[in-house]
Amino acid sequence: MKKANKMENIQNIILNVKNKIAVFFILFAVCIVLPLNLYARGTGGQPGQFMAWGAGARSLAMGKAYLAIADDASATYWNPAAMTQLERKEVMALHAILFADTSYSFLSYVHPTPTMGVFGGNFTRLYSGGFEKVQISIDPASNDIVEFNKVGTFDNVQQALTLAYGKDVVDVMSIGVAVKMMQNVLDTSSNSFFAVDATMLVKEMFPKHRFAFRIQNLMSQTMGDSDDELPINFRFGNAYSALKDKLILALDLDKGMRANTGWHLGAEYWLLNFASIRLGFEGESGIRETTAGFGLKYKDYGFDYAFALHELGMSSRISGSWRFGDSVKEARMEEVRINIQAGFEAFRKGNYLQ
Numbered sequence: 001m002k003k004a005n006k007m008e009n010i011q012n013i014i015l016n017v018k019n020k021i022a023v024f025f026i027l028f029a030v031c032i033v034l035p036l037n038l039y040a041r042g043t044g045g046q047p048g049q050f051m052a053w054g055a056g057a058r059s060l061a062m063g064k065a066y067l068a069i070a071d072d073a074s075a076t077y078w079n080p081a082a083m084t085q086l087e088r089k090e091v092m093a094l095h096a097i098l099f100a101d102t103s104y105s106f107l108s109y110v111h112p113t114p115t116m117g118v119f120g121g122n123f124t125r126l127y128s129g130g131f132e133k134v135q136i137s138i139d140p141a142s143n144d145i146v147e148f149n150k151v152g153t154f155d156n157v158q159q160a161l162t163l164a165y166g167k168d169v170v171d172v173m174s175i176g177v178a179v180k181m182m183q184n185v186l187d188t189s190s191n192s193f194f195a196v197d198a199t200m201l202v203k204e205m206f207p208k209h210r211f212a213f214r215i216q217n218l219m220s221q222t223m224g225d226s227d228d229e230l231p232i233n234f235r236f237g238n239a240y241s242a243l244k245d246k247l248i249l250a251l252d253l254d255k256g257m258r259a260n261t262g263w264h265l266g267a268e269y270w271l272l273n274f275a276s277i278r279l280g281f282e283g284e285s286g287i288r289e290t291t292a293g294f295g296l297k298y299k300d301y302g303f304d305y306a307f308a309l310h311e312l313g314m315s316s317r318i319s320g321s322w323r324f325g326d327s328v329k330e331a332r333m334e335e336v337r338i339n340i341q342a343g344f345e346a347f348r349k350g351n352y353l354q
Contacts, residue, residue, distance in 0.1 A: 047193070047226075047228035047229065047230050047231070048182055048193055048195075048217070048230050050124070050126040050158040050160075051124065051160060051180075051182065052233075053104055053126065054066075054077075055074040055077035055078065055092075055094060055106045055108065055122070055124065056072065056073075056074035056077075056092060056094055056106070056304065056319050056321075057094060057293060057295075057304035057305055057306040057317045057318055057319040058072070058074075058268075058278065058293075058295055058304040058306070058319070059074055059078065059266075060280075060291060060293070060306040060308065060317045061266075061268075061278035061279070061280055061291050061292055061293030061294075061295075061304070061305075061306035061307075061317075062250060062264075062266025062267065062268055062278050062279070062280040062291070063264045063265050063266040063279075063280020063281045063282045063289070063290075063291050064252065064264045064266070064280070064282055065237065065239075065250035065251055065252040065264040065265055065266035065280060066078050066237070066250065066252070066264075066266070067079050067082075067212040067213075067214060067235055067236070067237025067252050068082075068201065068210040068211055068212035068237035068238050068239035068250060068252075069082075069210070069237075069239045069248065069250055070082035070083075070085070070201075070212070071085040071086065072086070072090060072092060072302070072321055073086075073090040073091060073092035073108040073109065073110045073120070073321055074092055074106075074108055074122075075110065075120070075164075075166070076108045076109075076110060076120040076121060076122040076162060076164040076178070077106070077108065077122055077124070077162065079176060079199045079201060079212050079214060079237075080118075080120065080164035080165060080166045080176025080177060080178050080197070080199050081166045081174045081175050081176030081199040081200050081201040081212070082166065082174070082176070082199075082201045082212065083110050083112070083118040083120050083164065083165075083166035083176065084112075084117070084118055084166045084167065084168050084174040084176075084201070085201075085203075086110050086112050086118060086323075087112060087327045087328050087329045088112065088323045088324065088325050088326070088327050088328070089109075089110065089111055089112065089323065089324050089325040090109070090110045090321060090322065090323045090324075091107075091108070091109045091110075091321065091322050091324075092106075092107070092108045092109075092319060092320070092321040092322075093105075093106070093107050093108075093319060093320055093321075094106040094107075094317060094318065094319035095318060095319075096315060096316065096317040096318070097315070097316065098315045099313065099315060100128070100130075101128060101129045101130040102126070102127065102128040102129075103126075103127050104125070104126050104127075104317075105123075105124070105125045105127075106122065106123070106124050106125075106319070107122060107123045108120065108121070108122035108123075109121055109122070112328040113328060114328045114331040114332045114335060115332070115335075116167075117165060117166060117167030117168075118165070118166045118167070119163075119164070119165055120163075120164040120165070120166075121161070121162060121163045121164060122161075122162045122164070123159070123160070123161055123162075124159060124160045124162070125157070125158070125159040125160075126157075126158045126159070127155065127156075127157050127158075128155065128156045128157075129153070129155040129156075130153055130155075131153055131154050131155065131156065131187075132150060132153055133150070133151050133152050133153055133154050133187070134148060134149065134150055134151065135147075135148075135149045135150075135151045136148050136149075154186070154187035155185075155187075156184075156185070156186045156187075157183075157184075157185045158182070158183070158184045158185075159182070159183055160180050160181065160182040160183070161180070161181050162178050162179065162180045162181075163178070163179045164176060164177070164178040164179075165177055165178075166199075172202060172203050172204055172205050173200065173201065173202050173203070174200070174201045174203070175198075175199065175200050175201075176198075176199040176200070176201075177196065177197065177198055177199070178196070178197040178199070179194075179195075179196055180193075180194070180195045180196070180197065181193075181194055182194075182195070184226075189225045189226075190224050190225060191222065191223065191224030191225050191226035191228070192222075192223045192224050193220060193221070193222055193223070193230050194220065194221040194223070195216075195217045195218075195219065195220040195221075195230050196217075196218050196219040196220070197214060197215065197216045197217065197218060198214070198215045198218050199212065199213065199214045199215075200212065200213045200214075208240055208241045208242065209238065209239070209240055210238070210239045211236075211237070211238055212235075212236070212237040212238075212239075213234075213235070213236055213237075214233075214234070214235040214237075215232065215233075215234055216232065216233040216234075216235065217230040217231060217232050217233060218232065231256045231257045231258045231259065232256070232257045233254060233255070233256040233257070233259075234254065234255050234256075235252060235253070235254040235255075236252065236253050236254075237250065237251070237252040237253075238250065238251050238252075243269075246269060246270045247267070247268070247269050247270075248266075248267065248268045248269075249266075249267050250264075250265070250266045250267070251263070251264070251265055251266075252264040260284050260285065261284070262282070262283065262284045263282070263283055263284070264280070264281070264282050265280060265281045265282075266278065266279070266280040266281075267279050267280070268295075274296060274297050274298060275294065275295070275296055276294060276295045277292075277293075277294050278291075278292060278293045278294065278295065278306070279291070279292050280292070288310065289308050289309065289310045290308070290309045290310075291306055291307065291308045291309075292306070292307060293305050293306030293307060293317075300322060300323045300324060301320070301321070301322055301323075302320065302321040302322075302323075303318075303319075303320050304318070304319045304320075304321075305317070305318055306318075
């Protein structure tokens, strides 16, 4: 009895040390990185920047602090390694009306398999329309405009198709990869980018903690009218669950090769089994965007709403999800059952080697 109590005390000490290390790491990241951002200038536009806008109203309501959470179909966008958390097929769709004839759409699908990992894909599109096109004539002598005619309008369409794959490598860690084909069409000009992302998710190495890491645009290729190159971006995420998993706190830090460090803070609390509220902050040089929202779920269906406050005003984001099909966990158990029965039958017949 004394030996058992001693072992239990040792386990409790180790558990407390792990929790303290994890909390220290979070506080260290906040105290070191955030003050640096308060004195940094804002980063300008980067090629492929529309792919940093986010996916899923749940993640957007949490300030995009979602890398280590990503337990829904938006994982194809955030973290393909996190797709391993899904046991059933899932589809998600998002549409957001932003400002000045600008809209953002996202459609994603995840397909788990019993033994081959998880496959997925998404389509992302940012559309801005109604830009006025003009034709001018200049007097070469005076360099003055002598004729100014409106000749219609033009649009800007930025879109991407992503194929993603994730697989568990050990019980507490999974890895993932995403292959992206992006296109930017501005009136008659068009350019395309091909890029590869690599991701990782560490689950329960510390109790109630999940860690994630992503390298974006690890390999890339530019095609078309532009010589722009996609920058390599790094992102680290941490999520902590509390109050019997009703509360989730998350922190993401991202750093581009040609950009300042950005930070994302988010929280989610489930008031009831089917309803949650969310809050988030996103920043670089100070707070760039404040977000909030709520989520509802009923059986296999989910509905999420988020709104954001930023310099251009307020924008709303709505997404819905549907999980369907059999659980791959059940399929794995059924396969084990069949193999065990086959083993017993072979033993009964004397086929011991089989």
